Amino acid sequence: MSIISRGFSGRRTPTDVQLPPGQYLTTDFPVLSAGPTPHVPLEKWEFVIDDGKNVLQRWDWKSFRNLPSETVTVDLHCVTRWSKLGTSWEGVSLDTLLADIKTDASYTLVRSYGDYTTNVPLKDLLNKQAWIAFRYDGQDLAPEHGGPARLLVPHLYLWKSAKWVRGVTLMHEDKPGFWEGLGYHIYGDPWREQRYSGDR
Ligand SMILES: Nc1nc2c(c(=O)[nH]1)N[C@H]1C(S)=C(S)[C@@H](COP(=O)(O)O)O[C@H]1N2
Ligand SMILES: [Mo]
Secondary structure (H helix, E strand, O other): OOOOOHHHHOOOOOOOOOOOOOOEEOOOOOOOOOOOOOOOOOOOOEEEEEOOOOEEEEEEHHHHHOOOOEEEEEEEEOOOOEEEEEEEEEEEEHHHHHOOOOOOOOEEEEEEOOOOEEEEEHHHHOOOOOEEEEEEOOEEOOHHHOOOOEEEOOOOOHHHOOOOEEEEEEEOOOOOOOOHHHOEOOOOOHHHOOOEOOOO
């Protein structure tokens, strides 16, 4: 074999990769946070699923980490136009977390420590489309990227992947979260370029 660098032979390159419209590739991992990084000690951490009235399920860190987890490799698309491909995460799927819950709700509001929220239709959290991730690239998730744990819902713009996640509220009607209430799209599909509320 001749001298072909691995970068040319083995990996997707910017020219042959399909990016959502208006996105560019980046290889670093920018930090985007609307406020300060909340620091939640693991002894105090909990993840709660509720229906707006009652707690349906609650995990502390230990019981959460005893749930079966998965390693996934996904592409990230931020509404500020950077995309990062082939990122590797470990997390618990929302399928696992929602498995014992009977509900006729269609929407959710994902809630974070530090009061960030984002709305995601319930069906978008199911069928191996979303995880509560606690490891990135083989390491415990860094606080600035949402550690101890964040939502990872990579088929939507990255603002939906709530960092420092603390729970999910099941809802019968859709309700905007933090960025959605400030003019970002209620759903946020990067392939349909649903950046702002006026975009279809
Ligand atoms: N709790 C919380 N989650 C958040 C945010 C935030 O400000 N607070 N920013 C969102 C936005 S706009 C983006 S692009 C991603 C950025 O994730 P990163 O900082 O790990 O790149 O987190 C999302 N999740
Ligand atoms: Mo973002």
